[in-house]
Amino acid sequence: MSAEAMTLFSTELAARFDALVERYPVRRSALIPMLLYAQDEIGYLSDAVIEEVARRIGITPLDVRNVATYYSMLRFKPAGKFNVQVCTNISCMLRGGYKIFERFQERLGIGHKGVTADGLFSLEEVECIGACCWAPAVQVNYDFHDELTEEQVDAILDEYRSRSQKAGSR
Amino acid sequence: MADVTFTVDGKKLTAPAGTLLIEACRKAGIEIPAFCYYPGLSLQAACRMCVVRQEKVPKLQTACTTPVAEGQVFITDSPEIAQARKATLQLLLGNHPLDCPVCDAGGECELQDMTFKYGAGESLYAEAKQHREEQQWSPVVYFDRPRCILCYRCVRMCGEGMDVWALGIQNRGVSAVIAPNGGDHLDCEQCGMCIDVCPVGALTSGTYRYKSRPWEMNHVSTVCTHCGDGCKVTLGVRRADDGMEIVRADNRDKSGINGDFLCAKGRFGFDFVHGKDRLTRPLVRNAAGVLEPTTWEKAIRLVAQKFGETVGTGDGQIGVIGSPRITNEENYLLQKFARTVLRTQHIDHERTADYPTFSRMLAGAEDRAASHREIAAAPAILVLGGNPTEEHPLLAWSLRTNFRLNHARLYLANTQPIRLERQARQTLRISDYDALVRYLGGEDAAMASIAGAAEFRQALLAEESLVVVAGAEYRGASLAALMRWGLCRTGVKFALLSDFANARGAADMGVYPDLLPGYLPLAGEQPLHSEYAGMPTNSGLDLTAMVEAATTGALKALYVVGSDPVTALGVAQGALRNSFVVVEDCFLTATAAEADVVLPAASLYEKTGTVTSCYGDIQMVRKAADVAGVKPDFEIVVRLAGAMGVDVRKLVPFGQSTGVHADMGQSRGAQAGEADRHAVWLTANDLEPRLSPFDPLATLDEVERLVPSYRLDRLNLFAGNEMTTTPGAGFVSLDSLVGRKDGVVATHPGLFRSGELGRKTEMLQKLQAYQEGFHSAAAAD
Numbered sequence: 001m002s003a004e005a006m007t008l009f010s011t012e013l014a015a016r017f018d019a020l021v022e023r024y025p026v027r028r029s030a031l032i033p034m035l036l037y038a039q040d041e042i043g044y045l046s047d048a049v050i051e052e053v054a055r056r057i058g059i060t061p062l063d064v065r066n067v068a069t070y071y072s073m074l075r076f077k078p079a080g081k082f083n084v085q086v087c088t089n090i091s092c093m094l095r096g097g098y099k100i101f102e103r104f105q106e107r108l109g110i111g112h113k114g115v116t117a118d119g120l121f122s123l124e125e126v127e128c129i130g131a132c133c134w135a136p137a138v139q140v141n142y143d144f145h146d147e148l149t150e151e152q153v154d155a156i157l158d159e160y161r162s163r164s165q166k167a168g169s170r
Numbered sequence: 171m172a173d174v175t176f177t178v179d180g181k182k183l184t185a186p187a188g189t190l191l192i193e194a195c196r197k198a199g200i201e202i203p204a205f206c207y208y209p210g211l212s213l214q215a216a217c218r219m220c221v222v223r224q225e226k227v228p229k230l231q232t233a234c235t236t237p238v239a240e241g242q243v244f245i246t247d248s249p250e251i252a253q254a255r256k257a258t259l260q261l262l263l264g265n266h267p268l269d270c271p272v273c274d275a276g277g278e279c280e281l282q283d284m285t286f287k288y289g290a291g292e293s294l295y296a297e298a299k300q301h302r303e304e305q306q307w308s309p310v311v312y313f314d315r316p317r318c319i320l321c322y323r324c325v326r327m328c329g330e331g332m333d334v335w336a337l338g339i340q341n342r343g344v345s346a347v348i349a350p351n352g353g354d355h356l357d358c359e360q361c362g363m364c365i366d367v368c369p370v371g372a373l374t375s376g377t378y379r380y381k382s383r384p385w386e387m388n389h390v391s392t393v394c395t396h397c398g399d400g401c402k403v404t405l406g407v408r409r410a411d412d413g414m415e416i417v418r419a420d421n422r423d424k425s426g427i428n429g430d431f432l433c434a435k436g437r438f439g440f441d442f443v444h445g446k447d448r449l450t451r452p453l454v455r456n457a458a459g460v461l462e463p464t465t466w467e468k469a470i471r472l473v474a475q476k477f478g479e480t481v482g483t484g485d486g487q488i489g490v491i492g493s494p495r496i497t498n499e500e501n502y503l504l505q506k507f508a509r510t511v512l513r514t515q516h517i518d519h520e521r522t523a524d525y526p527t528f529s530r531m532l533a534g535a536e537d538r539a540a541s542h543r544e545i546a547a548a549p550a551i552l553v554l555g556g557n558p559t560e561e562h563p564l565l566a567w568s569l570r571t572n573f574r575l576n577h578a579r580l581y582l583a584n585t586q587p588i589r590l591e592r593q594a595r596q597t598l599r600i601s602d603y604d605a606l607v608r609y610l611g612g613e614d615a616a617m618a619s620i621a622g623a624a625e626f627r628q629a630l631l632a633e634e635s636l637v638v639v640a641g642a643e644y645r646g647a648s649l650a651a652l653m654r655w656g657l658c659r660t661g662v663k664f665a666l667l668s669d670f671a672n673a674r675g676a677a678d679m680g681v682y683p684d685l686l687p688g689y690l691p692l693a694g695e696q697p698l699h700s701e702y703a704g705m706p707t708n709s710g711l712d713l714t715a716m717v718e719a720a721t722t723g724a725l726k727a728l729y730v731v732g733s734d735p736v737t738a739l740g741v742a743q744g745a746l747r748n749s750f751v752v753v754e755d756c757f758l759t760a761t762a763a764e765a766d767v768v769l770p771a772a773s774l775y776e777k778t779g780t781v782t783s784c785y786g787d788i789q790m791v792r793k794a795a796d797v798a799g800v801k802p803d804f805e806i807v808v809r810l811a812g813a814m815g816v817d818v819r820k821l822v823p824f825g826q827s828t829g830v831h832a833d834m835g836q837s838r839g840a841q842a843g844e845a846d847r848h849a850v851w852l853t854a855n856d857l858e859p860r861l862s863p864f865d866p867l868a869t870l871d872e873v874e875r876l877v878p879s880y881r882l883d884r885l886n887l888f889a890g891n892e893m894t895t896t897p898g899a900g901f902v903s904l905d906s907l908v909g910r911k912d913g914v915v916a917t918h919p920g921l922f923r924s925g926e927l928g929r930k931t932e933m934l935q936k937l938q939a940y941q942e943g944f945h946s947a948a949a950a951d
């Protein structure tokens with residue numbers, strides 16, 4: 001069985017991996033970028049993803065887990081379609097980060113690491129996301145929302161909701 | 171490397187530059203505490219227990235990663251250092267359950283010892299402890315997460331030492347945890363090395379957990395009974411209702427040829443001793459044809475009477491089968507009993523390697539046999555055939571270690587892929603072992619079509635010294651050809667692999683129909699020939715032929731010790747009815763079920779004597795367990811001889827021959843008899859005569875006197891060190907082996923398989939089934 005035939009990934013991503021493992025002196029150096037890209041495409045690091053990444057690099061699934069579990073940005077369970085990461089580190093905390101976080105919890109009805117029943121949103125309290133100058137800040141997938149007030153939280157959620165509906169009706 | 175001088179605690183020390191400070195201190199008797207440091211494994215510097223103060227360096231340094239250099243000055247003990255270590259302990263104890271009273275490691279826990287020493291008695295940690303239930307990862311490996319101090323020893327041992335890489339570490343910070351490769355279980359070699367190196371009670375053993383405490387056991391150092399590698403093992407024994415019970419096996423002081431290593435069989439394979447199938451009473455077939463328990467007296471009397479009658483009808487009426495599982499002394503005594511008392515030349519054992527050819531080829535060649543230690547330190551090793559990882563776990567361990575620590579160059583030639591290839595410099599896949607030897611000898615056509623053969627040969631021939639380890643694939647003419655090739659070159663040494671704990675010993679002790687102890691021919695002028703005066707000197711039947719002759723009744727009696735030819739040869743039920751069959755064994759084997767008398771024998775863990783590893787390392791075995799009702803084979807043979815009315819002194823040289831202290835043979839003449847010669851020899855060697863006919867060491871004296879390759883340094887041997895045989899020493903008849911049938915049948919043991927003994931060991935059966943579960947699942951995918 002060829003790796004192509006068995007892959008969980010899109011052709012582009014598979015090709016990207018093939019190029020990636022050749023780029024470093026040792027193949028396993030490609031591990032962390034591969035995990036990130038895989039998570040972006042699949043949503044989380046399932047057992048199957050871990051196995052395939054291990055196979056592509058030539059290490060054991062245990063090796064992959066040893067590394068992957070170290071990083072809090074890598075997930076082993078599916079997140080919501082929109083993963084909301086609320087910073088409560090010092091700058092954000094001083095400027096109301098906890099209020100923002102509470103508001104998200106109320107509005108979504110979930111806590112830290114929770115996922116809404118419809119699978120649309122997940123919520124996480126995270127450390128500094130590098131937007132201190134515009135604290136308090138929130139990251140939804142790869143988009144930033146900064147200098148937030150509690151009221152803006154509702155707007156943000158509505159925006160993502162309607163975005164998903166549009167995508168759904170298409 | 172050049173020596174450097176440095177100062178530790180005001181003392182001037184010298185060590186080769188680059189030595190780790192912790193090692194240099196240990197050698198000088200300065201103890202530095204360490205949790206993560208483990209000799210031979212990669213450096214981790216994870217625990218910070220080994221901190222020392224180095225002059226001119228602002229922070230405390232870890233002794234486990236500091237190489238010594240000229241002029242350095244260290245302090246290893248000061249209030250500052252004690253405080254640092256105490257703080258480390260406080261952190262480790264933060265979430266430690268402190269369940270020492272029920273923890274398996276209690277009493278031999280490095281964390282406990284250190285806490286005693288540095289006294290981190292009270293805790294400043296006020297949070298609730300995180301409890302986690304203990305997990306069972308396999309039939310033998312259990313994990314107690316809160317006890318783990320994250321030293322990574324287990325991870326490194328499994329990966330670097332075993333090359334299995336089944337353990338990892340996941341998450342980080344306070345959530346960091348040791349994780350097995352199967353998520354919640356281990357799919358691995360189940361060697362238990364991880365348990366052995368764990369400094370605390372986080373990894374515990376399925377055979378030992380919650381059974382005992384170290385101070386409640388006696389620790390008996392003996393030799394593993396399973397494969398031919400001869401690992402030293404310490405059996406922890408405790409008084410039980412019916413004798414002494416084995417509760418644990420490890421290599422406690424890490425001495426011997428195996429150092430810290432034991433495989434699953436050595437570590438977990440001892441429950442057969444107290445197995446429910448164990449024979450503990452002699453059985454005699456009654457008038458109704460059923461085996462029925464009886465007393466030792468009756469059983470011995472019956473056998474002695476039958477054997478006596480049979481011997482009376484002429485020479486060569488009885489067949490005797492020895493065992494690659496019993497001691498040297500027992501095998502020696504058995505063949506002597508067969509030849510001089512039963513007056514038969516029909517004696518043999520289950521052969522798993524062709525040691526007669528091995529020994530003949532080494533005749534007169536000095537220092538050409540490789541002991542295990544030599545293999546473990548050799549710069550270049552050629553392994554031909556065999557599969558060490560499965561069949562010789564210690565050999566595989568030593569080869570891996572030699573590769574890892576000394577960059578040993580390993581060359582493999584095999585018909586199939588084997589695990590050791592990961593450590594090999596070159597691997598050659600071949601289809602014909604003989605052709606390889608011809609090719610090495612310069613016959614290019616022999617391997618013309620084999621890829622890589624030329625480079626392989628070139629690299630081998632460039633080696634200045636080489637140890638050749640041959641599997642049972644090499645025997646008879648092919649073994650001779652291989653050794654002839656090597657003997658023509660300087661610096662080539664040999665080892666020949668065989669399957670059971672004393673396969674080599676049984677061969678060395680002459681349990682052959684055509685060879686005497688030391689591979690002497692049956693007839694000749696050696697001392698042994700005159701001492702066995704009158705024994706039959708025509709070659710006897712081999713094992714297969716004996717069993718055959720017993721079925722036809724051509725042999726009137728068959729005496730089988732520690733062997734199961736009925737299973738091995740597939741003999742039909744009832745086929746042995748024509749002869750009087752006596753079986754001595756630990757279990758009711760298929761052969762025993764056919765016997766007329768069954769005598770319950772002690773296992774290797776219940777007796778004293780010596781065994782010889784397949785590399786020729788002679789080691790002491792000591793009685794550890796005690797099972798009521800059984801007797802060592804040695805004692806049984808002596809009792810049989812006694813009951814047959816034989817002068818036991820002629821069989822076992824015990825006591826003083828003349829009542830006067832040995833007189834150098836003057837009073838009765840040097841040829842007066844065996845006991846006298848023995849007395850002369852004892853005196854000459856400064857040894858005392860043994861007092862009991864049941865003392866196997868009396869026979870060991872005789873073996874040493876008569877078998878030139880067994881030269882022993884008693885002090886060392888009794889201290890638990892191995893002595894190495896010198897095959898090829900003394901007289902070897904070259905023509906006695908020409909055209910001889912080698913009769914070798916390799917049994918290919920596995921990581922959890924070890925013949926009948928393995929089948930009777932519940933834990934090994936469990937492990938076999940457990941690991942097979944994964945492999946059949948994988949095959950089905």
Ligand code: SF4
Pocket residue numbers: 311327328329332334335336337356358359360361362363364365
């Ligand atoms: S039992 Fe042996 S092979 Fe299995 S995890 Fe422990 S060290 Fe590794």
Ligand code: SF4
Pocket residue numbers: 317318319320321322323324325348364367368369370372373
């Ligand atoms: S389980 Fe034992 S050996 Fe492994 S990291 Fe924990 S304390 Fe160390």
Ligand code: SF4
Pocket residue numbers: 394395396397398399400401428431432433434435436437562563564565
């Ligand atoms: S390698 Fe052989 S001798 Fe050593 S423990 Fe394992 S079975 Fe016993």
Ligand code: FES
Pocket residue numbers: 087088089090091092093127128129130131132135136137
């Ligand atoms: S503290 Fe929130 S972005 Fe840096």
Ligand code: FES
Pocket residue numbers: 203204205206207214215216217218219220221232233234235
């Ligand atoms: S022994 Fe040196 S840091 Fe652990």
